[in-house]
Amino acid sequence: MGMETESQFHVLAVDDSLFDRKMIERLLQKSSCQVTTVDSGSKALEFLGLRVDDEDPNVLSTSPHIHQEVEINLIITDYCMPGMTGYDLLKKVKESAAFKSIPVVIMSSENVPARISRCLEEGAEEFFLKPVKLADLTKLKPHMMKTKLKKESEKSAKEEESEVSKPEIEEEEAVIEILPLHQELESEQLETIVSSSNKRKAMEEVISTDRSRPKYNDITTSV
C-alpha cells in the first residue's frame, strides 16, 4: 500500500488573456503543479462538470454526462473577465455542493481593498496581485494539501476499520495525540497522520518530495 502515484496537484487556471494564461501556466508548472487553463468562467464550470442552464444561468446542475475524472485541487482565476467575472465564478463554485471544497484563489492587476475583502468573504483562500510571482504560489500548497489529505485520511480510515485497534484519524484541525502502535502502518500513512495537525509548517516539512525526513519505525504511544 503506497502513496498515490499522482502526487502532483492539479490546478485549473482561468483567465481571458492569452498572455496571462501562458504566464500562470508556467508559474504553476515551475511549482510542480499540473495545469489546465481555460479562458472563461463558464468554460471553467464546464470543465468541472457543472452544467450551466442556458435559460437560467443561476441554475447549476451536475451534468450527468460528464464524469469528473480529473481531480482539481485548486482553482486560480482572474477577477476582471468579460461575462462571468472571477467573483461570479467563485460564488458559483462555493454554492455548488460538489465543488465548494475546492480552494479558489483570485488574481487581479488592480489593488482595490473592497474587491479583495469581498472575495475573501465569499470564500476565496487568497487574493494575488498581478504580476503573480513564484513566491506567491508557495502560499497555495497548504490549501491544496487540505483537499488531498482529507481524501487520504478518509482512505486510511476505511482500510483500518477491519483491524483490531482503530487509530484515531481526526480532521486536520485536531491535534493527534495518540500515535498507533501498528507496525503494519507504513511510513507514508504515518506521515499522513502526523501531518494532520494544526501546524501548517509541520505539514510542509513532513510531506516533502525529497525523502530526508526521519522514519517513524519505532513508535511508542504516549498518552
Next chain:
Amino acid sequence: MNTIVAQLQRQFQGYIVSLYQQGYLDNQFTELRKLQDEGSPDFVAEVVSLFFDDCAKLINDMSTSLERPDHVDFKQVDSGVHQLKGSSSSVGARRVKSVCIAFKECCDVQNREGCLRCLQQVDYEYKMLKTKLQDLFNLEQQILQAGGTIPQVSMN
C-alpha cells in the same frame, strides 16, 4: 574557447545590467527569467514575443479609436491601456508600463491630445525595448553556441 565564452558572458552581464539601470527592465523581468529552464528553454523569448505582438495590436486598435476628434471611443482606449499596463507589468517592461500609467490618466479625463501623445510614446518605447531584447537574446544564443551557460543576473 573558454575565453570567448567568458567574454560573451561578461558582455551579456554588462548589457542586461545596463538595461535594468536605464530603466528598460525591472525586477519582474528577473522573475520571468526564473521561469525558464531546460524544460522551457525559450520561455522568456516566447512570452516577450507575445507581449510585443499584443503591443502592436493594442496600439493599432487604440489609434483607430482616437482617430476622429469628434468621435473618440475612450472606453476602448481605456481597455487597451489596461491590458497593455497589465502585460508590460508582467514582463518587466518598466518604461512601457510608466507610459501606460500616464496614458490611463489622460484617458480618465478624456484628454484626446494627451492620449495621442502617450500612444506615440508607448509605440516608441515598446519598439525600443524590442530591439534591445533582440540584442540580448542574440548574445544568449552566441553564448550557448560557444558552449557556455547563460549567467544568472540578480539585481538588488
